[in-house]
Amino acid sequence: MCVRNTWRGxxxxxxxxxxxxxIIDETQGSLRRLALYGFGEPLTHPRFPDMVRYAREASDSTYILTVTNGTLMTREMTEKVFGAGIDEIAFSIDAPELGLLSKIRVGTATYDVLGNLTSAAKIKDDYDVRLGITVVLMKWNYKLLPDIARKAGELGLDFLAVSHLVPYTEAMMKETVYTTASRQAVEFYEKHAGDLEELAKEAIYDVMLQHYTLTSSGKKQLYLQLVDKLGSSGYSLNVDISRDAVQRKELLSEVEMYIEKAASIAKEYGLEVKLPNVYADANKRSCPYIDLNYAMILWNGDVVPCMDLAYTHPLYTNLHPKTIKKLVFGNVEKQSLSDVWSSSSFKWFRETRKNLSKNVPWCGDCQFATRDCWYIRVNEYDCYGNEVGCNECIYSAGLAHCLI
Structure with missing residues (x-):
């Protein structure tokens, strides 16, 4: 299930x-947040506590956080990392007990992950550290979310952050419990499905009739009038994706119910929560990296705009596979971070994504997304002409979350 298994070369x-x-020296005085993790376990770095300490000594105001699978977070390591001056740690835990957790996170059974979390929770206040849990929501565990929230509350944790699964394989896509269609599009399809599909076929015949005989049955106009009802509210429709959402309506409704239950339990314990949407909304998208003025620096110094564009990998979304290509704007071994950040290409990339819903299309509601459109095969461009397409990014739709 790890994305690293899909990387090639x-x-x-x-x-x-x-x-x-x-990097720390160059950003001293301007670095507001520092997330020390990527696609791997950060505590495997032999100098991780030193990294935390170096950043803390450079600035008292930089907020330092990490995400760990908890396997190496022993009491000794916890005290080292806490003592080094970290502000926030999240444990990746997708189930409230070890037996279930080990089924999805291979190797967990060998380590006392929940014991490590419990131990860390007991001393977090001594170091003024925020401690929480991150959960990846899937078919097998969405009903466990309220139990996970209760577990977090009972341990006295500070937050719970939940994300949907980002599917890198077709098998993973079948485990997802969300839709990339906007709720408005799904509701429109559900209401007009019968008329819509029949009218769509008849409209095609009508176009041909007009072309060859210069007469019309009027079906094209009726179809356009029907679709315009949705378009007037700023949405469009992909019949296949909306139909899939309607067919899974019971599942999606149940997922929303369990998310609401988890939110209610979290409120009882004063637990801060970050919860995902179950439906996308084409008109309410934003890039979390752009919103926070974030960039990601890889182990070799490459500067990339976000985790999703850090490495070339497959993605299964909108009922089709695609390739997400790595996007690098520079390298801090050879350049200063300031020079990379202020480069014309990186500035333009960020500028076009400040108003994402307006400047970047959303394929989840587009009729061509399931018709082998050339803009969906690879993320090189989108149909608005943007170089590097973010038109199928589920992070922007609030379905998946990065802890940054």
């Missing part, structure tokens, strides 16, 4: 401490 490594020091 990528080198693995750990950031050199000297390079890390260079």
């Amino acid at each position: 990528e080198k693995f490594g750990q950031m050199d401490f000297g390079l890390y020091q260079k």
Whole structure:
């Protein structure tokens, strides 16, 4: 299930401490948040506590956080990391007990992950550290979410962050419990499904009739009038994706119910929550990295705009596969981070995504998304002409979350 298993030709490594020091030194006084993690377990880095300490000594105001699978977060390691000055740690835990957790996170049974979390929870207040849980929601565990929220509350944790699954394989796509269609499009399809599909066929015949005989049955006009009802509210319709959502309506409704239950339990315990949408909304999209002025630096110094564009990988979304290509704007071994950040290409990339819903199309409601449109095969462009397409990014729709 790990995305690293889908990478081809990528080198693995750990950031050199000297390079890390260079980054921290260059950003001293301007670095508001520092997330020390990526696609791997951060605590495998032999100098992770030193990295936290170096950043903390450079600035008291930088907020430092990490996400861990908890396997290496022993009491000794916890005290080292807490003592180094970290502000926030999230444990990736998708089930409230070890037996279930080990089924999805291979190797968990070997380590006392929940014991490590419990131990960390007991001393977090001594170090003024925020401690929480991140959960990836899937078919097998969405009903466990209220229990996970209660577990977090009982342990006295500070937050619970939930994300839907980002599917890198077809099998993973079948485990998802959300839809990329806007709720408005799904409701429109559900109301007009019979008329819509029949009219669509008749409208095609009507177009041909007009072309060859210069006469019309009027079906094309009726179809356009019907679709315009949705278009007037700012939405469009992909029949296949909306039909799929209607067929899974009971599941999606149940997922929403369990998310609401988890939110209610979290409120009882004063637990801060970040919960995902179950339906997309084409008109309410934003990039979390753009919103927070974030960039990601890989172990080798490559500067990328976000985690999704950090490595070339497959993605299964909108009922089709595609390739997400890596996007690099520079390298901080050879350049300063300031120079990379202010480069014309990176500035333009960020600028076009500040008003994402207006500047970037949304394929989840587009009729061509399931018709082998050339803009969906690879993320090189979108149909608005943007170089590097974010038109199928489920992070922007609030379906998946990064902890940043």
